[in-house]
Amino acid sequence: xxxxxxxxxxxxxxxxxxxxxxxxxxxxxxxxxxxxxxxxxxxxxxxxxxxxxxxxxxxxxxxxxxxxxxxxxxxxxxxxx
Amino acid sequence: xxxxxxxxxxxxxxxxxxxxxxxxxxxxxxxxxxxxxxxxxxxxxxxxxxxxxxxxxxxxxxxxxxxxxxxxxxxxxxxxxxxxxxxxxxxxxxxxxxxxxxxxxxxxxxxxxxxxxxxxxxxxxxxxxxxxxxxxxxxxxxxxxxxxxxxxxxxxxxxxxxxxxxxxxxxxxxxxxxxxxxxxxxxxxxxxxxxxxxxxxxxxxxxxxxxxxxxxxxxxxxxxxxxxxxxxxxxxxxxxxxxxxxxxxxxxxxxxxxxxxxxxxxxxxxxxxxxxxxxxxxxxxxxxxxxxxxxxxxxxxxxxxxxxxxxxxxxxxxxxxxxxxxxxxxxxxxxxxxxxxxxxxxxxxxxxxxxxxxxxxxxxxxxxxxxxxxxxxxxxxxxxxxxxxxxxxxxxxxxxxxxxxxxx
Numbered sequence: 001x002x003x004x005x006x007x008x009x010x011x012x013x014x015x016x017x018x019x020x021x022x023x024x025x026x027x028x029x030x031x032x033x034x035x036x037x038x039x040x041x042x043x044x045x046x047x048x049x050x051x052x053x054x055x056x057x058x059x060x061x062x063x064x065x066x067x068x069x070x071x072x073x074x075x076x077x078x079x080x081x
Numbered sequence: 082x083x084x085x086x087x088x089x090x091x092x093x094x095x096x097x098x099x100x101x102x103x104x105x106x107x108x109x110x111x112x113x114x115x116x117x118x119x120x121x122x123x124x125x126x127x128x129x130x131x132x133x134x135x136x137x138x139x140x141x142x143x144x145x146x147x148x149x150x151x152x153x154x155x156x157x158x159x160x161x162x163x164x165x166x167x168x169x170x171x172x173x174x175x176x177x178x179x180x181x182x183x184x185x186x187x188x189x190x191x192x193x194x195x196x197x198x199x200x201x202x203x204x205x206x207x208x209x210x211x212x213x214x215x216x217x218x219x220x221x222x223x224x225x226x227x228x229x230x231x232x233x234x235x236x237x238x239x240x241x242x243x244x245x246x247x248x249x250x251x252x253x254x255x256x257x258x259x260x261x262x263x264x265x266x267x268x269x270x271x272x273x274x275x276x277x278x279x280x281x282x283x284x285x286x287x288x289x290x291x292x293x294x295x296x297x298x299x300x301x302x303x304x305x306x307x308x309x310x311x312x313x314x315x316x317x318x319x320x321x322x323x324x325x326x327x328x329x330x331x332x333x334x335x336x337x338x339x340x341x342x343x344x345x346x347x348x349x350x351x352x353x354x355x356x357x358x359x360x361x362x363x364x365x366x367x368x369x370x371x372x373x374x375x376x377x378x379x380x381x382x383x384x385x386x387x388x389x390x391x392x393x394x395x396x397x398x399x400x401x402x403x404x405x406x407x408x409x410x411x412x413x414x415x416x417x418x419x420x421x422x423x424x425x426x427x428x429x430x431x432x433x434x435x436x437x438x439x440x441x442x443x444x445x446x447x448x449x450x451x452x453x454x455x456x457x458x459x460x461x462x463x464x465x466x467x468x469x470x471x472x473x474x475x476x477x478x479x480x481x482x483x484x485x486x487x488x489x
Contacts, residue, residue: 043367072369074104077381077385078212078266079213079235079237080212080282081213
C-alpha cells in the first residue's frame with residue numbers, strides 16, 4: 001500500500017474557483033480523497049487524504065503551495081507559542 | 082479512574098476508545114473527551130473540591146487523567162483578584178483578574194501540560210514533546226524534569242535564544258529546525274505520526290486541551306460558586322477560550338453552580354486576529370493569516386480551534402475584540418500601574434480588549450467581569466522597555482530634591 005498523507009488546504013479569493021485538486025491528481029501520480037470541506041465567499045478549506053509515493057506527494061504539495069494554496073496539517077498550526 | 086467514557090469526533094460524533102488519538106479516522110475532524118457527567122455528579126461536591134489540593138487537581142473528577150504526584154509542579158489554583166484601580170479606571174463595579182501568570186512556568190500552559198503529561202504516563206509514554214516558540218516549550222520541559230522523563234522541544238532555528246531560555250534551563254533535548262515556520266509545522270506532524278512520543282498538543286491534544294477547563298472551574302469557585310456575567314480571554318489556537326466556557330457549563334450541568342449566563346469575549350491583536358476578524362465579518366470559516374504581532378504568545382495564524390471559539394462566542398452571546406498593536410503595551414502598563422500585575426503581550430491584549438468592550442458598551446458598569454491574564458511579563462520585557470526611564474542625578478541630597486521639586 002502506498003503512503004498516505006492527511007493535509008488541509010486553505011483557498012483564498014480567486015483560488016476558490018480553480019480546480020486545484022483535479023489538477024493535482026491529473027498532473028501528479030497522487031490519489032486525492034476529500035473527507036471534509038467548507039467553501040464560502042472569499043475563503044474555503046478542504047481536508048483530504050493523499051495516496052501515492054512520498055516523493056510524488058511532496059512534489060504535488062510543492063506545486064499546490066506554489067500557486068498560493070496554504071497547506072497545513074489537518075488541524076491547523078501545530079507550533080504553539 | 083477518571084470519569085471519561087470515550088473520545089468523540091467534534092464533527093461527525095463517531096466515538097473512539099480512549100487513547101493517543103486526536104483526529105477522527107473517518108472525517109479527520111478533531112477528537113474531544115466525552116465525560117460521564119452523571120457519574121461525576123455522583124462523586125463530586127463543593128466540599129470535596131474545597132478539601133482537595135491547592136492546584137488544578139482539586140478538579141480531578143472533571144479531568145481526563147488521574148492525579149499523579151510524579152508530574153505535579155503545582156499548576157493552577159492561581160489568584161482571582163478583585164480589581165480596584167483598573168475597575169475604577171474603566172468604570173466597572175465588579176472586575177476580577179484571574180492572574181494565571183503565576184503558574185510554575187509562568188503561564189497557563191502549565192494547566193494543559195500537567196493534564197497531558199499525566200495522561201501520557203497513564204497511556205504508557207515515556208517521552209513528551211512539543212513544537213513551540215515560547216510558553217508551551219517552557220511548560221513541557223518543566224513537567225518532564227519533574228516527571229523524570231525525556232522531553233523533545235522543536236523550535237524554528239531563527240528563534241532568538243532568549244525566547245527559549247525558559248525552556249532550555251530544564252535541559253530538554255532542544256532541536257532547532259532550519260526552514261520556515263510551515264516546515265517546522267510539517268515536520269512535527271510527521272514526527273508525531275512516527276515516534277512513540279506524546280506530542281502534547283498533537284496526539285494527546287484532546288486531554289491537553291481539557292486542562293484549560295480548570296480556568297472555568299476555578300473562577301466559579303473563587304467567585305463563591307457562581308459564573309461571571311462576562312469573561313474576557315486572549316486567544317491563540319482558540320482551545321483555552323472554548324474550554325473556559327466548557328468548564329463553566331460542566332459545573333452548571335452537575336449542579337455545582339447555578340445557571341451560567343457568561344458571555345465569552347475573545348481578544349486578539351491586530352497583527353494576528355483570524356478568529357476576531359471572522360467574527361467581525363460574520364463568518365464561521367477562519368481565514369488564516371501570517372502572524373505579525375508583538376503579542377507573540379498569540380501568534381497562531383491558522384488556529385486549530387478557531388471555528389470552535391467562534392461557536393463558543395455564538396453559544397454564549399459573547400463577542401470578539403481586536404486590540405491594535407500599539408495598544409498591547411498600553412494594556413500591559415495599565416494592568417501593572419493599576420493592579421501591580423506584570424503580564425506579557427497576551428495579557429496586554431486582554432486588557433486592551435476589555436477596555437474596548439467597556440467603551441463599546443458591551444460590558445456594562447454593573448456587570449461582573451473576569452479578565453484572564455495568561456502569562457508573565459518577564460517573558461516579553463522588550464515590549465515595554467521604554468518604561469525604564471530613571472531620573473539621573475548627582476549623588477547629593479540637593480540634586481535629588483531639586484530634580485523632584487522637593488526643596489522647600
